[in-house]
Amino acid sequence: MKTCIVLIAHVPLASALRSCVLHVFPECESEVLALDVPPCAQPAEMRDAAQDLMNRSGAQQFLLVSDVAGATPHNIACGLVHEPTAGLITGANLPMLLRAVNYRHEDLDSLIERALAGGRQGMLRPQLQASCAHQ
Known part of the structure; x- marks a missing residue:
């Protein structure tokens, strides 16, 4: 199940993260959805908007991804988690999302673990080559 x-x-x-994901996986437009929460948003209204987005997708299983815990x-996403059909991870980053999209056919628990691993593995402090060093 996707x-x-x-x-x-x-x-x-x-929306920005969704655009980046769709740049790599353009065929996933209906499987990657975005809800931008404005500063003055009413949480109940945004939760309803998110639920509507999920209902319109026709999907039966969801991975909710938020940016900052707490x-x-x-908090809006927390109100939408109904296991076993929806799970939540936080700390969104592009490597995490690319991994999630790539493995979206796996069961939800496996998908969550893969996404979290992708997020962690995507954070590096590379050694600069001599050609990259500032002079």
């Missing part, structure tokens, strides 16, 4: 990935983040991060987008 999983629909729903990004819920502070404006404009959700912030409004994360």
Whole structure:
């Protein structure tokens, strides 16, 4: 079963991350959704908007991804988690999302672990080559 990935983040991060994901996976337009949460948003209204987005997707399984634990987008997403059909991860980054989209056919628990690993593995402090060093 494919999983629909729903990004819920502070404006404009959700839409920006979705655009980046669709640059790599353009065929996933209906499987990667975004909800940007503006600064003055009412959490109940945004939760309803997110639920509507999920309902319109027609998907039966969801991975909700928020940007910052404890912030409004994360709290909105928490209200939408209904295991075993929806899971939540936070700390959204592009490597995490690319991994999630790539493995969206796996069961939700495996998908969550792969996405988290992708997010961690995507954070590096590369050694600069001599040609990259500032002079």
